[in-house]
Amino acid sequence: MKTVVGIVNLQESNELLRELAATRAVEALPFAGRYRVVDFSLSNMINSGINTVGLMLPDYSRAILDHIRSGKDWDLARRRDGLTYLPAALPGTDARKGDLKDIYANLDFAELSDKRYVLFVNASYVYNIDFADVLAFHKKSGTDITMIYKTVDEDKEGHTISIQTDDACNVTDICESNGAPKGSKVVLSAYLMPVPTFAYIVRSTYERGGQDFLIDGIMRHAREQKISAYEHKGYVARINSTAAYYKANRDCLNPEVWGELFMNHDRPIFTKVKDEVPVQYKDTAEVKNSLVANGCIIRGRVENSILFRGVKVGKGAVVKDSILMQRCDVEEGARVENIICDKNVIITKNRWVKGVETFPYIITKNARI
Amino acid sequence: MKTVVGIVNLQESNELLRELAATRAVEALPFAGRYRVVDFSLSNMINSGINTVGLMLPDYSRAILDHIRSGKDWDLARRRDGLTYLPAALPGTDARKGDLKDIYANLDFAELSDKRYVLFVNASYVYNIDFADVLAFHKKSGTDITMIYKTVDEDKEGHTISIQTDDACNVTDICESNGAPKGSKVVLSAYLMPVPTFAYIVRSTYERGGQDFLIDGIMRHAREQKISAYEHKGYVARINSTAAYYKANRDCLNPEVWGELFMNHDRPIFTKVKDEVPVQYKDTAEVKNSLVANGCIIRGRVENSILFRGVKVGKGAVVKDSILMQRCDVEEGARVENIICDKNVIITKNRWVKGVETFPYIITKNARI
Amino acid sequence: MRKTEFLGIILAGGQGSRLKALTKTVAKPAVPFGGKYRIIDFPISNCTNSGITTVAICTQYKPLELTSYLGNGAPWDLDRAGGGLFILPPYAREKSADWYRGTADAVYQNLNFIDLVDPEYIIILSGDHIYTMNYAWMLDAHKANNADATIGVFEVPWEEAPRFGIMATDKATGRITEFQEKPKEPKSNLASMGIYIFTAKFLKKYLEEDGVNESSSHDFGNDLIPKMLNDGARMFSYAFDGYWKDVGTIESLWLANMDLLQDTPPFELNGDWKIYSSNPSMPPHYIGPEGSVKRAMISEGAKILGEVEHSVIFPGASVGKGAKVTNSVIFPGAKIEDGAVVNYAILAQDVTIKPGAKVEGKEGEISVIAEGEVVG
């Protein structure tokens, strides 16, 4: 995998994520009690042996820069190779929207990297994969481009790109739709191709007015370039709405998903290390079917929930079907159900808060309820 | 110095620097054969024992990000403390110009740092200082703010802020002018003050429409806050025009300046390490009064010049009073005088190029003459 | 290498033979503690938090796992240019080749390293103790006293004083007047914690003398400190009144872990003074639908499908359905399978307790299962 340069695209639209993504990129969203969504893309690259990674900074870059800093916790603070931040194209030079402008502005990163292939991934997907398998598949396929897809095992909502393939795993059609039925082959916005192919697609598309890498770049060139499709059989979640975010977090309460995503000894998911103390359960704790991150102190009841680092649950308090981010404090006797609390929320004594499963109640950062 | 958080401001106006700063911040300009201007501010902080440093990203952040990357070469790739990139305020939220907007947007970096003091420096100055002396002076002075100045030993041109002080080194007047006569006390745009004072000045000024930290923030509050002035007696250069840039580089040909800036054993200037080979001088080399960086291969004549890494000077070629940046190639028999070549310039065989000392001829990146 | 003002030296060679099965493959400082730490994390984190940026660790017994654990020092922010973490094993020399002869010898044998770092003050620490302490404050006291040596002490009950090295001091100034090693008639109840700050020059002089003294046992407590006192050196005590524990036996190790489970633990790990440790890259632990946890400390990557009470569970350990873990300490990666019972026990790394098997000790007789063993 030393022949591959990785580019991580942090340009997922955040409009469906409401308050959670108001001041941070989707990829910077806290996930599964300890991670940020972007950790998966970075860890997948490192675990696959890709050591040269470019990270395309989103508009709201502060949370990402704070999280990743030098890249040391991903072993990407290297003298050669390692992590390179790729700033967005200067505003004003071009009024176009879409990710292609920023890719075009940073094209030399891939071209000057001395690598043979580019792996270009959108970081709003949660999965654990060995990209070395994708490279082997690509080489064997003899095609120009390989894209990764997932056959969905239930109906999906929201903007989706899906593909049709022939028996040889070559892509015969790509289409954009709102939602996808069970069994569809949904694209994970991850592409492997030789650097010159990548540069050609980006350059020729952008210079002819294109805006979006997938829609204008890949779809428009689908006739001209041979595209093969690699199926990822494992768990995949795409974080593109609050419902998807809520569901993906709760999927991690399934021990199989938890094990597949996080406990693969050869492919750990790295994240910023915070040196929290192990969780302290007191005499009155009652916890079932939950993920609890280090630094929590639990005196109350917790069920079907995800507790991030440093959350406190007081005596007699109840937390059900909820996601509590860093340093939330559910005081004595309070009760929360179907809610997502952003960082540092305080639910004061005996207060009850309840949302619904399909549309969880979001409480914004630092709120005191 | 563990009580001080450093903030490096990369907002120097680049309008006087012509082509050199067209696509990079002033602070990213190559300097003295091996460095970038920003290296001085960062190294001064590290050498003074300041381990928590925020770097305010300029509009053209690519060159800075490429240079500093993880901060490892400055020993700032740390798990705690270390380097934090502070992105500019989002465009669109505010149409104001000036640095204050970005300082305001990143104010929490200083406020959440647990440090007692802020050292806020403008990185377009070249000097080697121990900020621990400034802190000691500040504590002894009993004032609210300490600013650093230099008594200039010759007339200065360009936009200048100078101060008047009383016998107790307290500032009695601050004024803005175009140029400053010999003996003026010129401000180095470096300030030390308690974090709350800094936050108060930034917040109260910005929220009342201020744009510039020095002019609107410090000058407007000069009556209300007690300001003391610390004199830096060593060499100082401010890089705010092409002439100043050219002169400062050539100042390094004075062995005393060279020694003071770079060979202080306790305060080395760190920069990105490139692992170039020592300079190779061939039989026909003739070199006088010049700085030659590793990776150069010299077969011709070099006088009063600064050669960056990997420059080649061919047989019979002459380089006089010039600055040649990385990987320039002066081919056989060519002759250059009073010029500044940006990176990768090729002066082809027998070609002659000549500028004048007060207005050096600038040859832009990758040009082939 | 850059000059540093304040050098930390941690003596981490202890075999910890009273920890029996737990130190079969690792040195005592590498023994796990507190749900995610190793004992040595405490003195190293204390150094980092006290602003000490160059730390040397003298290893000896079973150094490999310790060396591998310490890596390049990054978890403690000691992967520094021109400083950081240095491991000093008793390397074989041209002529002689021995284990360190005593605590002082470990430092003496590395005098050339000290010369390279050229510190003004040196703090000597033990890699065996659990406590948090700001050494920078102790250095301030050392400087204020213009001392040659400053020794960390804590008060013990008078009746226990005969078990310790006791410092008799001048009440007003804290200056040490006499040192008694395990005295029958203690003149004070201030016991030495084995924490010494020395002015570097002063220490070097004594080490050089002691190193060639054939009759010396080369120990700080036995030889150097009494000699210094005899010579009238300026030696001061520095009183510490926090939690301090030598976890040198199975019982004391078990007890110190259980201390953490009190409703208000005598020793707060959760404060600003963080203890850093090498991170296993594991997710938050998972408690299953039928799991139950009470009065417990549980770390990342653990999977609790059964019942856990009054126990400390390290990263990646698992407790199967219907299994019951009480009053126990479960080291990283240990597996307690369905229906197994563990009570008053310490299970070392990667132990497996087969379904339905039982490991039962009792208070004062903790059961210990050694690394990698399979029970049942």
Added chain:
Amino acid sequence: MRKTEFLGIILAGGQGSRLKALTKTVAKPAVPFGGKYRIIDFPISNCTNSGITTVAICTQYKPLELTSYLGNGAPWDLDRAGGGLFILPPYAREKSADWYRGTADAVYQNLNFIDLVDPEYIIILSGDHIYTMNYAWMLDAHKANNADATIGVFEVPWEEAPRFGIMATDKATGRITEFQEKPKEPKSNLASMGIYIFTAKFLKKYLEEDGVNESSSHDFGNDLIPKMLNDGARMFSYAFDGYWKDVGTIESLWLANMDLLQDTPPFELNGDWKIYSSNPSMPPHYIGPEGSVKRAMISEGAKILGEVEHSVIFPGASVGKGAKVTNSVIFPGAKIEDGAVVNYAILAQDVTIKPGAKVEGKEGEISVIAEGEVVG
């Protein structure tokens, strides 16, 4: 620690006694070379450039300066999480404590380290040689041959073959048929470079046998390789045809430095295959108004006010006004003061040549001034 496929082990214990004054305070691998490097930079950089991310360095003689030079491995990008640079001195053990008994013993004594890393292939290198080589290609050959061992060889003139360890090979396949140590009647002119790739399991088996064999000298060339060949192991040669130099004597060290000054050096340091070294943080060197430099290699921080010809000048060295340095190698920080003359000499670190003093050797009798000495 993370598993790695390909582990590098560099034997860096060499005393280099034929380098006399230059190895008084440092081991041979730490001797400066080529204007800014240390000899050991070459094998380490080769490892880094070949994609080897875990490198163990077995030290022995004068390990301190070498250890301090290597630091946390950052200059070679070996400060990695779960891998990187490991220094393995011959540490004293519970019972025995010896210097490594031979090249193979240095590896044998660290078998537990190898188990921890658990590589599939191991490359054994010497820390004493100057060359650039892609070990990844050599590993490819090893795999393609399905070999137990692959040995790097280079062609020497037939008349010199009796001075080397010679590999007789099958021309078609490169399989080694016989090994002759300094043979009077060489069967081939392929000399061993002391570079071995072994399949890890295979090597372990032989090391374990050899380690307890009382009659063995525990040397790869003398003992292990012949034994493996006898046993019919699949051993292949891998031919190298670049520049390779053992700089084991003052003359050869001087000559290898002078090789770099040729108009087209036999050994190109300036290519894509970078040699990394610990960086001194110094500015570009300065040539004064009356300075003159011809056919020279000069590094950062040097200050040349006099005349330099046919010489190699390391970082921070200085040549005063009117001073003349010819045919010499000047190590870091050496000062040649005004009017001094240095010809056919090697000046070690921080040597001072007083104004007007002379150090003059001649070809074949290079003058050597040891570290820190003052002449004149």
